[in-house]
Amino acid sequence: MTLPFWEAVAVGCGLLYLILLVRGHVACWAFGIAASLITVFLYVDKKLYLEAVLNAYYVLAGVYGWWYWGRGGTVPVTEWGLNRHIAWLITCTVLSLGAGILMSRYTDSPRPYIDAALTVFSFLATWMEARKVLSGWYYWFVINAVSVWLQWDRELYLFTAHSVLLTVLCVVGYFSWRKARQLEMTS
Numbered sequence: 001m002t003l004p005f006w007e008a009v010a011v012g013c014g015l016l017y018l019i020l021l022v023r024g025h026v027a028c029w030a031f032g033i034a035a036s037l038i039t040v041f042l043y044v045d046k047k048l049y050l051e052a053v054l055n056a057y058y059v060l061a062g063v064y065g066w067w068y069w070g071r072g073g074t075v076p077v078t079e080w081g082l083n084r085h086i087a088w089l090i091t092c093t094v095l096s097l098g099a100g101i102l103m104s105r106y107t108d109s110p111r112p113y114i115d116a117a118l119t120v121f122s123f124l125a126t127w128m129e130a131r132k133v134l135s136g137w138y139y140w141f142v143i144n145a146v147s148v149w150l151q152w153d154r155e156l157y158l159f160t161a162h163s164v165l166l167t168v169l170c171v172v173g174y175f176s177w178r179k180a181r182q183l184e185m186t187s
Contacts, residue, residue, distance in 0.1 A: 010038040011162040022173040029066035033059050046154045049107055050119040065130040077132045077181035096120040114150055137174035
């Protein structure tokens with residue numbers, strides 16, 4: 001089977017993951033794990049090494065999310081304060097620059113700094129997603145929008161279309177989780 005076939009399977013699983021995530025359904029994690037496993041191999045083939053590492057992390061985060069959400073009861077939507085966001089933005093920026101320097105020196109990655117920033121910030125956004133932090137959707141909006149360009153640049157056209165859709169669905173996810181948070185706070 002060819003890479004475009006596996007890219008289509010990964011995109012399909014990724015869409016199912018996000019649709020179920022927006023709805024807060026624990027089954028989302030199974031599709032996220034499948035999508036990420038396939039994507040690891042596709043990104044290695046396209047020399048997006050940190051994106052491949054990120055997707056390996058997504059597999060582990062998927063296992064964690066599946067466990068955390070499946071512990072019994074509903075996981076409430078939470079929010080972080082401004083100081084926590086600022087601390088994480090600074091931390092992730094520094095880590096992105098460091099990883100970008102390493103990638104530019106020691107790999108043949110064609111876009112080492114963008115690859116590094118997307119990877120580092122996605123680690124944070126995934127953690128926020130697994131913990132149901134509402135503002136994680138802001139991070140995903142930016143990450144997915146930048147991914148559109150990077151994936152187009154690497155000729156991963158189905159992933160490009162997928163990222164366009166993910167960018168739009170981040171808005172849907174945000175409002176869905178915000179509504180759930182408001183209902184939880186009034187209950």
